[in-house]
Amino acid sequence: MVLLTAEGSLRGALHRLTTTWPFFAPTMIIHVGGAVFFHVEALWPYRIIIAGCFYVYVGLVQPVMVFRQVALTSRTVVRKRLYVMQMGLVFLLIVTYASSTRSCFLPLAQDAASGGENKSIVVITWLVAMSPLVALLMALVRSLRDGPALQTGLAISYPAVAFVLYPRIVQAEMQHPSSQVLTSLIFASFDLLTDMAIPYLMLVSGAAKRALVRCLSSWKARRKVRHQHSNDTSHTIAAEDTAENAEETITDKQLPAKLLSRLSTTVLSFYTGSRTGASALFSRQSLRSLSSFLDVPTRVVQFKLHPIFLRRLSDQMHAYGLAELTVLILTNASFITLDQVVSPSLPQLLERVAGLLIMVLIEVVFEGVLFVWLVRSANLPLLRSMAEPGFMRMYVLGLAIGGGIIVLRGGPYFVLWHLSTLDESRYGQMGTQEFCPYHSTLQDLP
8 A cells, every 4th residue: 555655567576575575574574473372371460562563664664664775765755854754754643543433433333233322322423533633634634745746635535435435335335225324415415515526725825825914914013014114313313203293183184074974985986885785796896706716727826736636635535435335235235135134125225225325316416416516616637537548557556545544444343233234132232353263454453
């Protein structure tokens, strides 16, 4: 995953592995040591030590060493030190995201599957807790300027799959297809609104940063002017005070006339504005200003953002759309399969398949609306990025690798959740170690 992100292609990753394989050898050693510590009962108290070593090395040391070598040898990296820091922070956030998911959310979801917690509370907790971390990770990925154009596929796909997977699993475990369809409609509406708002939230944040810089610069200029005025002589100050007193006397005499003139001007402007307000609201100029505001590339140029920002943003939209539809189909299909294995029933199978088709139709319609909006109104280069060679290959590969890592490391949890929903009396109180004794992970700490 690190090499694919560094090179942006499978061939480049395999070539890079010939020079960076010593960086990955400690990872394999720690994995083997973790498996040994898991199955030897006398070594259980020391598992937390090897788990800490694993996360420090995989999340910080290994990415920094790999991307440092990439920065020194790649022509696409100009700002080498910043590139190493950004990519190291990206993988540190990914490892933090994965470890917090396994340590905090999976036990909570397993308790909900056995009837201990409300499933809606679990989904809300997941969305509220993980949304800031995912948003920070996506913002960091969008800020990347160096490296190959396709390097962000895996860095976006893994958190996108994980963020979508767990709510869809809870949805697939619902007993009634009507509840599944309603939940799918809620999820699709939420995804549509948030995805439509993402480009403009980025532009608003850019405008806020620009306004803050202007305020700070103007404040420094005023402070400098005040400092210069404080060094003037007392004679100059006295002359200015005399002139100001004379001006105030003249102003006091002219004040009633100015007030009457301002009052008449306000009344006339009120009547004129009330007549022309409705027509001005829908005038061509206002519509043009609205279209220019919705045009994201125009705002990117205005706020002096890097042109690759549009490419990273388009990649994020593609990755989330592909992950949402794929996860929806796979989670429901796996649950239908397990349901038929435990208790075969043709009417229930047809009902579940019909519900899945309706949910897929809802997701496709909402994704189509989002795609049209982003292409026509926001003017994002979604179609242009899809035409690039190797684009779909990298994103499908990133989706497969991200989903494969999640399923392999959490497979016993997912299967046990489904079985607990189907037969709670038999699998409700069963733990993952009882269900799969040979499944070992560094996060199963005592």
